[in-house]
Amino acid sequence: MFRPEIKVIDCSVRDGGLMNKWQFDDNFVRKTYTALTEAGVDYMEIGYLSSESAFSRDEVGPWKFCAEADIRRIIGNSEKKIKLSAMADIGRIDYDDIPLKSESSLDMIRVACYAHQVDAAIELAHHCMDKGYETTINLMAVSTVVQRELDEALDDLSKSRVPIVYVVDSFGAFYSEDIDLLAKKYMDRLPGKTIGIHCHNNQQLAFANTITAIIDGINYLDASLYGIGRGAGNCPLELLISFLKNPKFRVRPLIEAIETVILPWQEKIDWGYYIPYMVAGALNQHPRAAMAHMESGRKNFITEFFDQATSAAELD
Amino acid sequence: MFRPEIKVIDCSVRDGGLMNKWQFDDNFVRKTYTALTEAGVDYMEIGYLSSESAFSRDEVGPWKFCAEADIRRIIGNSEKKIKLSAMADIGRIDYDDIPLKSESSLDMIRVACYAHQVDAAIELAHHCMDKGYETTINLMAVSTVVQRELDEALDDLSKSRVPIVYVVDSFGAFYSEDIDLLAKKYMDRLPGKTIGIHCHNNQQLAFANTITAIIDGINYLDASLYGIGRGAGNCPLELLISFLKNPKFRVRPLIEAIETVILPWQEKIDWGYYIPYMVAGALNQHPRAAMAHMESGRKNFITEFFDQATSAAELD
Numbered sequence: 001m002f003r004p005e006i007k008v009i010d011c012s013v014r015d016g017g018l019m020n021k022w023q024f025d026d027n028f029v030r031k032t033y034t035a036l037t038e039a040g041v042d043y044m045e046i047g048y049l050s051s052e053s054a055f056s057r058d059e060v061g062p063w064k065f066c067a068e069a070d071i072r073r074i075i076g077n078s079e080k081k082i083k084l085s086a087m088a089d090i091g092r093i094d095y096d097d098i099p100l101k102s103e104s105s106l107d108m109i110r111v112a113c114y115a116h117q118v119d120a121a122i123e124l125a126h127h128c129m130d131k132g133y134e135t136t137i138n139l140m141a142v143s144t145v146v147q148r149e150l151d152e153a154l155d156d157l158s159k160s161r162v163p164i165v166y167v168v169d170s171f172g173a174f175y176s177e178d179i180d181l182l183a184k185k186y187m188d189r190l191p192g193k194t195i196g197i198h199c200h201n202n203q204q205l206a207f208a209n210t211i212t213a214i215i216d217g218i219n220y221l222d223a224s225l226y227g228i229g230r231g232a233g234n235c236p237l238e239l240l241i242s243f244l245k246n247p248k249f250r251v252r253p254l255i256e257a258i259e260t261v262i263l264p265w266q267e268k269i270d271w272g273y274y275i276p277y278m279v280a281g282a283l284n285q286h287p288r289a290a291m292a293h294m295e296s297g298r299k300n301f302i303t304e305f306f307d308q309a310t311s312a313a314e315l316d
Numbered sequence: 317m318f319r320p321e322i323k324v325i326d327c328s329v330r331d332g333g334l335m336n337k338w339q340f341d342d343n344f345v346r347k348t349y350t351a352l353t354e355a356g357v358d359y360m361e362i363g364y365l366s367s368e369s370a371f372s373r374d375e376v377g378p379w380k381f382c383a384e385a386d387i388r389r390i391i392g393n394s395e396k397k398i399k400l401s402a403m404a405d406i407g408r409i410d411y412d413d414i415p416l417k418s419e420s421s422l423d424m425i426r427v428a429c430y431a432h433q434v435d436a437a438i439e440l441a442h443h444c445m446d447k448g449y450e451t452t453i454n455l456m457a458v459s460t461v462v463q464r465e466l467d468e469a470l471d472d473l474s475k476s477r478v479p480i481v482y483v484v485d486s487f488g489a490f491y492s493e494d495i496d497l498l499a500k501k502y503m504d505r506l507p508g509k510t511i512g513i514h515c516h517n518n519q520q521l522a523f524a525n526t527i528t529a530i531i532d533g534i535n536y537l538d539a540s541l542y543g544i545g546r547g548a549g550n551c552p553l554e555l556l557i558s559f560l561k562n563p564k565f566r567v568r569p570l571i572e573a574i575e576t577v578i579l580p581w582q583e584k585i586d587w588g589y590y591i592p593y594m595v596a597g598a599l600n601q602h603p604r605a606a607m608a609h610m611e612s613g614r615k616n617f618i619t620e621f622f623d624q625a626t627s628a629a630e631l632d
Contacts, residue, residue, distance in 0.1 A: 176524065176527065176528075203559075204523050206520075207519065208492065209524075236520065239520060252619070252623075255618055256619045258618065259619050273589070275554070279571075282558045282567075303571050303572045310568075
């Protein structure tokens with residue numbers, strides 16, 4: 001599928017960092033940056049943009065902040081051939097802590113929000129645009145938002161200047177038919193805007209749902225190396241790049257990066273297809289309980305988790 | 317998706333056995349049998365039907381043969397509430413070694429063949445039907461068959477008495493659009509017959525492609541516990557049962573079986589999403605080179621495998 005409007009955004013460091021508090025060393029981030037550049041990936045999301053006052057550097061690594069000095073240490077002084085993105089959470093970044101684009105190596109700031117936060121998200125995104133950045137709004141967890149609330153949020157977004165809006169399947173709960181329906185809804189309610197997709201792989205559907213999104217006309221595609229990301233992880237970038245027929249893309253640098261920096265992390269953190277994540281996705285639940293179970297020392301006691309999750313669902 | 321015509325066939329022992337020469341102990345097979353029964357799965361494919369003269373019991377376990385005495389030891393004397401299936405490969409089973417249905421605990425024999433073997437497969441399938449069995453023909457590796465040859469094979473099958481014909485993505489190479497096209501072709505060329513689907517998970521699309529097949533009207537669905545099967549494995553049964561909305565199905569017994577008998581095998585054999593399998597699938601290659609690489613002691617040297625596989629593809 002070759003369509004020049006398609007842009008691929010790698011989220012390895014940003015979403016993967018949700019599993020290790022962004023404790024990736026410089027070698028990891030630099031290797032990822034180099035590999036993505038060589039593979040022709042359009043954007044690297046290098047972390048979150050947070051105020052230093054919001055978190056302690058004793059607890060989280062540098063990619064929770066994306067300070068310019070840290071980014072500079074990674075990318076060096078040679079010409080940057082991939083765009084850099086950072087994600088901003090509402091309430092975790094003071095406007096004054098966002099540098100002007102002319103003073104930053106970042107190209108894009110993506111504002112993540114829940115549907116009820118959409119007004120605050122638009123204000124923050126407009127601020128970022130006024131400082132010179134490309135921006136998107138990533139509307140999280142739409143699988144749990146009632147139709148009226150989602151429609152209202154989309155109508156607010158349609159009146160904004162924000163050019164790109166994401167469908168985010170935070171809980172890995174969607175089937176391809178859901179993607180079809182949401183893609184159509186977003187396009188109908190957001191005329192003239194570009195739509196993006198960010199999937200989680202709880203039901204092994206992140207790649208398939210991304211393909212569905214492409215067929216539906218969605219053009220901003222999130223993925224990560226070997227799917228590294230929260231819980232079951234994201235759409236595997238190597239699969240997506242292999243599928244896209246744009247000749248600018250190359251798979252080999254991604255395979256090499258997986259070998260050298262991703263596989264070692266797989267021995268330390270458990271993203272990917274595990275039954276607790278699958279159960280959370282099938283039940284359309286936040287992954288936090290599944291992640292706690294995976295870290296409890298009882299991760300293979302999956303029937304116990306199933307019983308807890310299904311009785312929680314009945315009580316909801 | 318509730319459609320009464322849908323039948324689910326578990327292939328855990330049969331396809332999983334390709335990874336360990338069917339060396340599952342009786343506890344594994346009995347637990348699988350019990351769990352599938354409790355989950356409401358329609359068929360359990362318990363192994364291959366082979367003549368004792370074709371393989372040595374010193375090298376392969378009992379489920380390469382599916383002798384009646386072995387099956388009896390598993391299922392005991394209580395009422396059988398799930399149908400049992402065995403797969404027959406052309407040339408590995410003498411007709412005389414196939415018991416009459418009245419003398420067997422098997423309900424169905426599925427004949428696996430390549431397109432060029434379809435006449436021999438039809439003859440064997442007719443023989444099985446005449447002995448009283450349900451039968452299917454599973455046309456393997458159709459991702460490598462040229463259109464004319466596939467059309468001829470389907471036309472031969474349309475003239476046969478065999479009621480069920482499978483689309484088999486042996487190499488895990490298909491995207492959903494391929495499934496759409498093949499489902500339509502099989503239905504057009506095989507009027508009155510039931511179509512089945514058997515996917516491999518090289519590109520994390522086995523479940524997604526099975527959903528696509530359901531939407532396309534395919535009614536016989538293969539899957540296995542936690543996807544256990546050759547190479548990247550099959551469509552995970554727990555995902556499929558969770559997706560199907562037929563109230564007769566239950567997910568919990570499958571989770572419990574995965575916990576007690578599948579997870580221990582995961583420490584010994586490498587099915588699932590690994591880069592060598594992904595590369596083989598993306599290149600539409602037989603998984604044997606990827607499996608050899610995984611067993612070579614160099615399984616994490618994935619760039620080396622990528623280079624070998626892509627240069628082999630260029631020479632093809």
